[in-house]
Amino acid sequence: GAVVSQHPSRVICKSGTSVKIECRSLDFQATTMFWYRQFPKQSLMLMATSNEGSKATYEQGVEKDKFLINHASLTLSTLTVTSAHPEDSSFYICSATGKGYTIYFGEGSWLTVV
Amino acid sequence: GESVGLHLPTLSVQEGDNSIINCAYSNSASDYFIWYKQESGKGPQFIIDIRSNMDKRQGQRVTVLLNKTVKHLSLQIAATQPGDSAVYFCAENRGSGGGADGLTFGKGTHLIIQP
Numbered sequence: 001g002a003v004v005s006q007h008p009s010r011v012i013c014k015s016g017t018s019v020k021i022e023c024r025s026l027d028f029q030a031t032t033m034f035w036y037r038q039f040p041k042q043s044l045m046l047m048a049t050s051n052e053g054s055k056a057t058y059e060q061g062v063e064k065d066k067f068l069i070n071h072a073s074l075t076l077s078t079l080t081v082t083s084a085h086p087e088d089s090s091f092y093i094c095s096a097t098g099k100g101y102t103i104y105f106g107e108g109s110w111l112t113v114v
Numbered sequence: 115g116e117s118v119g120l121h122l123p124t125l126s127v128q129e130g131d132n133s134i135i136n137c138a139y140s141n142s143a144s145d146y147f148i149w150y151k152q153e154s155g156k157g158p159q160f161i162i163d164i165r166s167n168m169d170k171r172q173g174q175r176v177t178v179l180l181n182k183t184v185k186h187l188s189l190q191i192a193a194t195q196p197g198d199s200a201v202y203f204c205a206e207n208r209g210s211g212g213g214a215d216g217l218t219f220g221k222g223t224h225l226i227i228q229p
Binding site for chain 1: 148150155156157158159160203205208215216217218220221222
């Protein structure tokens, strides 16, 4: 079946540096990809909606200059956390939607900022 | 703002018993609801979904019930097994346009299966 892959699954970066997380749809074209963030023992919160070839739409309270999203093709969206700080440490999860209601989630990426 | 919430944060049941996880939602315009299972350190795993034009849907050992009158969603798991232990989230489509609007997740219920 359809698979959404995230890379890396775990990453540790130093405070002040930037880190990129990739989200790929492996066997279907994703018209829309979503980025969620999940803190320990909490729910998933939508950060932004990414449509291929257009600017991402960010949720209220999410800094677009800090969380850069690029959706350059129908199979790849990237999230770059710029000037990362320890409070950005979290579990980042992407999902991809093809036609209709089908939504596929990736396995998530753990970010630890030290 | 609009939100999806759960009544119980933790639910403990004996192996083999049935379990029911409840969820209240507030967006009356939502046309699509999904239950996910999440194991520690992993992404959400699809369990079952239901559209707003239905009030019940059954899968393998799972049933989702939708009561639009009181905006309530439930997940029933029959004959629970140790592998069912996880956190369960309900989620609703944020808009009414299928999968293009993102999801609003509930707070989650930690289901614990006792041996």
